[in-house]
Amino acid sequence: MKSNANPYLALGVRPFINCCSxxxxxxxxxxxxxxxxxxxxxxxxxxxxxxxxxxxxxxxxxxxxxxxxxxxxxxxxxxxxxxxxxxxxxxxxxxxxxxxxxxxxxxxxxxxxxxxxxxxxxxxxxxxxxxxxxxxxxxxxxxxxxxxxxxxxxxxxxxxxxxxxxxxxxxxxxxxxxxxxxxxxxxxxxxxxxxxxxxxxxxxxxxxxxxxxxxxxxxxxxxxxxxxxxxxxxxxxxxxxxxxxxxxxxxxxxxxxxFEERDQAGERQKWYDDLAVIAERVGQVPRARGEVIEPEGVDLVPRLRISWDRWHYPLDGLALRQQVLDGEPRIMLDDNSATEDTIVIDPFQLQPGEAMQVGDAVAAVLREASGASPAPNYPPAIEIAGNWELRVDFLQGSRVHWLALEQRGPALAGHQRSAQFEGPVSGHLSGNQVQLSLTSRYEASTICYFFDGEIHDGRMSGTAILGAASDQNQGVVNRGQFGTGTWQANRVG
Missing domain, CATH: 3.40.640.10 (Type I PLP-dependent aspartate aminotransferase-like (Major domain))
Structure with a gap:
């Protein structure tokens, strides 16, 4: 590895502009x-x-x-x-x-x-x-x-x-x-x-x-x-x-x-200046805007809430976040703040010139999404209400869950139980594609399993995304922080 090379790029890891504090x-x-x-x-x-x-x-x-x-x-x-x-x-x-x-x-x-x-x-x-x-x-x-x-x-x-x-x-x-x-x-x-x-x-x-x-x-x-x-x-x-x-x-x-050298007033002014630059660029996109969120309590850094017309731009906050993360330059937005039509930017980490890049990238994603058709949602191809035995295979070990599912159209609900883990089930069925979410509170965290898979010959299987959310961090990063496993489920009873 060359001493003057970016060590992350040398490993194939792309750095990003950090808008997540x-x-x-x-x-x-x-x-x-x-x-x-x-x-x-x-x-x-x-x-x-x-x-x-x-x-x-x-x-x-x-x-x-x-x-x-x-x-x-x-x-x-x-x-x-x-x-x-x-x-x-x-x-x-x-x-x-x-x-x-x-x-x-x-x-x-x-x-x-x-x-x-x-x-x-x-x-x-x-x-x-x-x-x-x-x-x-x-x-x-x-x-x-x-x-x-x-x-x-x-x-x-x-x-x-x-x-x-x-x-x-x-x-x-x-x-x-x-x-x-x-x-x-x-x-x-x-x-x-x-x-x-x-x-x-x-x-x-x-x-x-x-x-x-x-x-x-x-x-x-x-x-x-x-x-x-x-x-x-x-x-x-x-x-x-x-x-x-x-x-x-x-x-x-x-x-x-x-305590001895920091220019607090200058630092604070830079945060507001960077947010103004981002808001100005996003504001050039019709039906999109940026609004400053003033800090409260122990939080001292202002933030910018970007919002857009969901009907005009058919993408939600997580989709926008993923698109700017996949872009060039790569930009990391806060998953915890993402909603159906907003996402929040924190300026604390922005380096000189990066605010302009962030504003331009967000505006470009919104412009590209303008007039696009929402992702198709197919009617369920099968009825899966009933009792299922679901097995998750981890990097080491496995776990069996017993699911009792109810189905109303594409919506899935129910209850699951497993050793030391019991709680509600929610999900969605589109064609033969199935998604299930299992959560359960333990101490200060919520255990999160997200199952993404398909149904073939009366059997479900796919990938399990594993994590835990806290009251302070409930976004996709924490909900997937423990990696992935594989799963399969068969009817019982």
Whole structure:
């Protein structure tokens, strides 16, 4: 591979213009030039990791106003290590038993409306989640020992009991509070710590534009140091969560830029300017427009909602997204925001000149779709109501589902059951083409199976798309994040 070549193109992977903010699935963010230089320089030397993290903890405290800080290998690792600190401290007897927490205090309180996919990082330590909605729920949950309280910062407004009230109740009992603020802009001091949290988690590879594989755990020096003792290179549960010396230096460099050099007003103006460029180009297409969505709550970046006349342009948001993704230049739009006639653009990642390219690409797709005929929808070629045995073959292993299907014209509905997985079935039949969707809630996620296939000789078969959606991310990316399998189904009974 040539040193001056695009390494992704050399592998046959096409980069794209990112209109999806800082999602890890799409590469997070681009490291600052200062960070790239610092990481390269740090890679030229050896240091002791304990000595480095001690010095970094002190510097993080100076930069952020927190009592202490820790660089982790991503924010989910910070959640896991913060949980380990609250459950096991640096007691070797407990640390080496994780995630088996029998005999330890392992109950973690999380408000029901703040459950999130990454609270699996709490459960992987061996903890049980106790959901609350109200102050009365909190009091009942505290009737038994509790290891910690975890909050999802950007969802706090959905809960009746706020951080200050929770802190007033649990702090006298010695129960720590950790807030996941990974998708937020870091402030000095962190408002979550000011309001009563003991620990707060941020991403180093999102808005900070540090190394993509980095996270931050800030707060109580005692708990942050305990988190470090549970982390790599120490031989405890966090040993797989290795953070490099280069990542540590990269995060510190990103924070120094964030607090000491960043032009916040100029950055904000660029976001609005880029959105105006995109809106102007889309607005040249009849019956299409762009509307700025002002940021609310902890979100600080404005976005642009592009809308079009669905009857004049017979394509939905996901179809438009796919077409600009297949185009040149390749453009990634947000699947979570896609509707029948809208999609949303986030300008945070746009590089100079890219706003014009995005606007032109979206406008070109809409113009091409103008007057096109919708995809044909054929009447069902067969009646498939009844009971079916459906087998899914995964990359390793298989699973059998028992389906009871109802059919009304092309629409399919019903119920399915399988070991540890039961829930509704929905679907559609067009000719001999069948699509089925199976979902079931588990903890903070919704398990998603999507079956696409054909019916031949009374037997169904095809491809299964496997994933899990969260309350915050319900688009096709998450619903297909676990890859594919094959499936076949036969009538029973």
């Amino acid at each position: 800082v999602r890890t699935m799409h590469g997070g963010s681009l490291m600052l030039p200062q960070v790239r230089a610092a990481v390269a320089e740090a890679s030229r030397y050896f240091v002791n990791l304990d000595e480095l993290m001690e010095a970094a903890g002190k510097r993080l405290a100076e930069l952020t106003g927190a009592e202490w800080g820790l660089v982790t290998c991503g924010s989910a690792a910070a959640v896991a290590l913060g949980t380990a600190a609250c459950v096991a401290g640096n007691d070797p007897v407990k640390m080496l038993r994780l995630p088996f927490t029998d005999g330890m205090v392992n109950r973690v309180i999380i408000p029901k409306s703040q459950r999130f996919a990454y609270d699996q990082a709490v459960r992987m330590i061996g903890c049980n989640i106790v959901e609350i909605d109200t102050r009365e729920d909190l009091d009942r949950a505290l009737a038994e020992p509790v290891a910690m309280v975890v909050l999802l910062g950007k969802q706090e407004h959905l809960t009746g009991v706020r951080l200050e009230e929770i802190a007033a109740v649990v702090k006298p009992r010695g129960i720590p509070i950790m807030v996941d603020a990974a998708s937020e802009h870091l402030e000095r001091p962190s408002p979550w710590l000011v309001r009563g949290a003991d620990l707060v988690v941020y991403s180093g590879g999102k808005f900070l534009r540090g190394p993509q594989t980095s996270g931050l755990l800030l707060g109580s020096k005692r708990l942050v140091e305990a988190a470090w003792r549970n982390a790599s290179p120490h031989q405890a549960l966090g040993r797989p969560m290795k953070v490099s010396k280069e990542d540590v230096i990269g995060v510190l460099t990103a924070l120094e830029y964030w």
